Amino acid sequence: MNSTTHITTNEILALEKQYRASFINSLGGFKSVCLIGTKNNANQTNLAIFNSLVHIGANPPLIGFVVRPDSVDRHTLQNILETKYYTINHLNETIFKQAHQTAARYPQDVSEFEATSLTENYLDNFFAPYVLQSSIKLGVEFKEKIDFTINGTIFIIGEIKHIYYPNNCLQHDGFLDLEKAGTVTCSGLDSYHITQKLARLSYAKPNIIVTEI
Amino acid sequence: MNSTTHITTNEILALEKQYRASFINSLGGFKSVCLIGTKNNANQTNLAIFNSLVHIGANPPLIGFVVRPDSVDRHTLQNILETKYYTINHLNETIFKQAHQTAARYPQDVSEFEATSLTENYLDNFFAPYVLQSSIKLGVEFKEKIDFTINGTIFIIGEIKHIYYPNNCLQHDGFLDLEKAGTVTCSGLDSYHITQKLARLSYAKPNIIVTEI
Numbered sequence: 001m002n003s004t005t006h007i008t009t010n011e012i013l014a015l016e017k018q019y020r021a022s023f024i025n026s027l028g029g030f031k032s033v034c035l036i037g038t039k040n041n042a043n044q045t046n047l048a049i050f051n052s053l054v055h056i057g058a059n060p061p062l063i064g065f066v067v068r069p070d071s072v073d074r075h076t077l078q079n080i081l082e083t084k085y086y087t088i089n090h091l092n093e094t095i096f097k098q099a100h101q102t103a104a105r106y107p108q109d110v111s112e113f114e115a116t117s118l119t120e121n122y123l124d125n126f127f128a129p130y131v132l133q134s135s136i137k138l139g140v141e142f143k144e145k146i147d148f149t150i151n152g153t154i155f156i157i158g159e160i161k162h163i164y165y166p167n168n169c170l171q172h173d174g175f176l177d178l179e180k181a182g183t184v185t186c187s188g189l190d191s192y193h194i195t196q197k198l199a200r201l202s203y204a205k206p207n208i209i210v211t212e213i
Numbered sequence: 214m215n216s217t218t219h220i221t222t223n224e225i226l227a228l229e230k231q232y233r234a235s236f237i238n239s240l241g242g243f244k245s246v247c248l249i250g251t252k253n254n255a256n257q258t259n260l261a262i263f264n265s266l267v268h269i270g271a272n273p274p275l276i277g278f279v280v281r282p283d284s285v286d287r288h289t290l291q292n293i294l295e296t297k298y299y300t301i302n303h304l305n306e307t308i309f310k311q312a313h314q315t316a317a318r319y320p321q322d323v324s325e326f327e328a329t330s331l332t333e334n335y336l337d338n339f340f341a342p343y344v345l346q347s348s349i350k351l352g353v354e355f356k357e358k359i360d361f362t363i364n365g366t367i368f369i370i371g372e373i374k375h376i377y378y379p380n381n382c383l384q385h386d387g388f389l390d391l392e393k394a395g396t397v398t399c400s401g402l403d404s405y406h407i408t409q410k411l412a413r414l415s416y417a418k419p420n421i422i423v424t425e426i
Contacts, residue, residue: 003380004348006337012274012373019387024271026389027351027376029303030398030408031268032242054265054279055244057364058237061225066267066277090242093411097423104417115419124219135217138240143363150357150370151270157363160225163240167216174232176239178400184411185243185398188388190426191413195243195398195406198306203403204317206328210310213403 026188033186035099035118036065037087037129038079045120045129046075047112049102051186053088061160063088063140069152075108080156084142085127089134092182096192126162135181137164175200239401246399248312248331249278250300250342251292258333258342259288260325262315264399266301274373276301276353282365288321293369297355298340302347305395309405311346339375348394350377388413 012020032053039045056062067077080086091099098116106115113120119132123139130137139162146155169177179195186192199212225233245266252258269275280290293299304312311329319328326333332345336352343350352375359368382390392408399405412425 004377005380005383007376008337009273009372009374012376013272015387017272020274021271022387023383023389024274024373025268026387026391027274027301027349027373028266028268028276029245029247029391029396030243032244034242052267053241054267055238055241056279056361056366058234059226059230060364061233061237061240062364063241064279066269088240096411097414100414101417101423104419104421106419110419124221136240144361146359146361146368148269148357148359148370151273151275153269155359155368157361159222160237160240161222163220163225164217167218170218170236174228174235174239175401175404176236178239178242179406183242185408187391187408188413190416191388192411193392193408194411195400195408198309198397198405198407200401200404201310201313204314206317206319206323208317210314 022189030185030187030193033091033184035089035091035102035131035134036076037089037131038076038083039128040079040082044109045111045113046079047102047116047118047131048076049099056157062143062157063138063160064155064157067154067156069154077154077156080142081145083127086140086142086158087126087128087130088138088140089131090136090178090181091184092135093184093194095131095133096184100190100192123164124162130164135166136178136183138162235402243398243400243406246304246397248302248304248315248344248347249289250302250344251289251296252341253292253295257322258324258326259292260315260329260331260344261289262312269370275356275370276351276373277368277370280367280369282367290367290369293355294358296340299353299355299371300339300341300343301351301353302344303349303391303394304397305348306397306407308344308346309397313403313405336377337375348379349391349396351375
């Protein structure tokens with residue numbers, strides 16, 4: 001029979017650094033993972049994987065993500081602050097290994113697009129590059145940078161200006177079927193997963209049992 | 214052959230409200246969904262589903278989530294601000310329908326635990342109730358409330374003080390196997406999914422091809 005383990009603050013803080021990073025990164029559940037594409041004013045492109053996307057609002061459409069203070073992804077942050085535009089590109093089974101590879105510490109003058117053989121894709125005069133191989137892509141305008149003083153992380157909020165998605169994945173009520181689009185999720189620092197739908201559930205109301213829709 | 218649709222800001226803003234909410238909520242990818250358990254100082258418990266968990270840091274172990282300004286989940290926020298403690302409980306296939314049901318607008322004097330037949334579980338003298346049926350549970354202490362003035366949402370950061378997990382899900386390097394634990398992910402406003410692992414990938418370094426670990 002399987003048993004439950006309980007650990008507390010002092011034990012967590014005493015863990016070896018990499019072990020703790022892997023463990024604590026697992027605790028929030030499956031994550032929204034994406035590639036963020038940017039370009040600086042000298043036309044140097046950058047592509048980086050982030051696993052901290054979060055919905056902020058639908059009207060206006062706002063999306064946020066976390067930037068670690070010590071991260072290689074600071075090139076992404078620099079470019080966003082310099083140019084105001086970036087793209088968010090979903091991962092799929094075909095590109096998740098290349099996407100993971102963008103986390104390597106390349107020098108600033110190396111584009112992760114080239115280094116990982118992902119293809120820059122410029123659409124509708126948007127400044128920042130999309131990922132051609134990604135099936136759901138967002139063009140986003142920077143809105144707000146919030147410093148989380150508690151540990152030096154930074155939260156970036158942007159407004160979604162362009163959405164590209166496969167026609168056959170949009171349902172009649174606005175639900176976009178990410179599973180059909182092949183979007184991948186991740187857990188911890190390095191584990192990637194496809195999904196299998198259990199159900200969509202009806203809008204919850206008191207004293208009415210939710211049904212599958 | 215499938216084609217790609219492109220829509221832009223003005224079209225997004227012109228969408229019907231519920232349609233837009235469903236659509237925009239789909240765009241960030243698969244989400245970290247959980248049940249947050251709280252109790253006020255009058256011993257009234259509350260349980261609410263959130264799909265916006267995000268990792269903030271490992272040392273100290275910090276986790277954040279978004280509270281919508283117009284949400285029923287404001288009871289959760291009130292209790293956290295009043296008492297400083299809350300629990301984060303993973304969803305699994307057995308309880309995802311009950312978890313979804315907690316989103317119904319129950320009056321404040323109704324506990325969603327009772328209304329949804331989920332069981333309050335008090336562990337190691339922690340103030341807030343865990344969900345007995347959840348296999349991964351976190352006891353969290355409130356640390357910071359950040360107001361996102363751009364649209365009135367609120368971001369709550371807490372420090373993880375207690376972790377409960379199934380023994381056989383922890384790997385030698387600190388990775389917690391959420392798939393083995395049966396943790397569920399969600400997409401959009403109402404779709405729930407189990408996962409199927411593609412691979413864990415090695416730490417990314419320039420000019421070294423990532424391998425499965």
